[in-house]
Amino acid sequence: MNHSYNHSLSANSPLTKKSVNRCFDGEQHYYSHQSTSTKTPMTFSIYLPDEALAGRLCPAILYLSGLTCNADNVTHKAHFQQKCSELGMILIAPDTSPRSSEGHDVPNDERYFVGQGASYYVDATQAPWADNFNMQSYIVDELYDLLRSEFPIHSIGITGHSMGGHGALLLGFKFPSKFVSVSALSPVCAASESAWGEAAYTEYFGKDESLWSQADASKTIEKVGQQYSSILVDQGAADNFLAEGQLQTSKLQQACEKAKQPLTLRYQAGHDHSYYFIQSVINDHIEHHWRMAQLS
């Protein structure tokens, strides 16, 4: 393994480097920055293969995490680094919401599916959330542009797990000019019609049902029609949240049929909702985004 590269931030970069660890043939970095979208500090992790450290343009994947997670969970437990090293891909994991920190008092809720750790990657319109909970703008505009200006990124695909899978499907189909590929792991498929999502959207959007629909992944896909040559979704067949009706995978399947959006949907026998499942299928997702990037 060679180690003679060194990625440099731009002269006036808003990013602060928090940590660097060599990992396979690349480096796992963490950065923080002050976000204009959320009015708080935000942290993300980014895996840079040696190709990127040497300044070569690489395809990137934006990974949106699920309820209660931050950037650490996927970075420590999803095991994406080996495949990204092999293929020369960048993977970015942002936080799941703005958070309170010294000098920053951010609203929260006792329920784990509302508030900090549970943004649903939407721009909230209701008090007290609207000031900080602007994660759609953060992901699709602010972080997106920041990544493109600070790292050698060829193209960006989007994926995610659970609530983050919903975010990937939603943002991928709302902003198809920004992303070259979409996939999801155990996604919430119709947030506006699941118990978790109903609680969150009641807080973030109040009673305006048009906002609920605009923030629903399956409804958005049905509305905008085919955008990608194919999308990949993996779902554990023994996932308790599937049985409980939080995920509603069949609604995604119906929406893709109506939209004529090709969908590879795989129910994996015996698998649950955990990072043990994520690590079991993530290599296929990285390869999906890699193949799509070659065509873009």
Added chain:
Amino acid sequence: MNHSYNHSLSANSPLTKKSVNRCFDGEQHYYSHQSTSTKTPMTFSIYLPDEALAGRLCPAILYLSGLTCNADNVTHKAHFQQKCSELGMILIAPDTSPRSSEGHDVPNDERYFVGQGASYYVDATQAPWADNFNMQSYIVDELYDLLRSEFPIHSIGITGHSMGGHGALLLGFKFPSKFVSVSALSPVCAASESAWGEAAYTEYFGKDESLWSQADASKTIEKVGQQYSSILVDQGAADNFLAEGQLQTSKLQQACEKAKQPLTLRYQAGHDHSYYFIQSVINDHIEHHWRMAQLS
């Protein structure tokens, strides 16, 4: 992925199953049991590939973790499950020491390199440690026999990281009839001559220098001579603990030369002491143990 197998414990098993998660083509299990060696409850994780779940004898690796860790760190962060699934290997991760719990008051020390989380896998002879800190007996006798009776194990290799790498080298060469293969990641190579180990052995063995030598991996290898056709050791070249003198890799190299024990020693450029390093090389260690098991 098929999922039609189900491993059963023996009728009078002392093990209590704590969790099961499907992971690749196998399952990640956790068990706890009351240990006669440590006089406390002990917890370990075990990855069982489908071959083992179907009752077929599989080669196994015993992974000893480093200072401050328990079974979770390696199970969540080392990324061994994919390769074990591919090759049909079992991997067992015990805790690093007995621990205090409700009804069990176990001695401890404020220093992170002495006491709970820092057993060094030896049998302590000094108060207050000798009652509970019998991790050599726990690993090599009690857990070893328990694993063989409760799981379809063909043969056992031993590996570990840092303090656990020392444990793997020490126990592998003290008890070569029990293990078919040895490897280590970033090992402490000579505990009796490193600052961490000196502090621990002063507590566990007092001033009896013969006990210190018997619990030193490099001295043990030099004394007992070649036991394995080869052993594999990976070390991050940018590991701070190497520079600080805690690891003393050169002592292992010298001991293996004197013992005529073939050693593959790899210094990996840019890599540190973290789980990012462990995951970068662990597949090679799993394959090392798999190859040795084929010959046993």
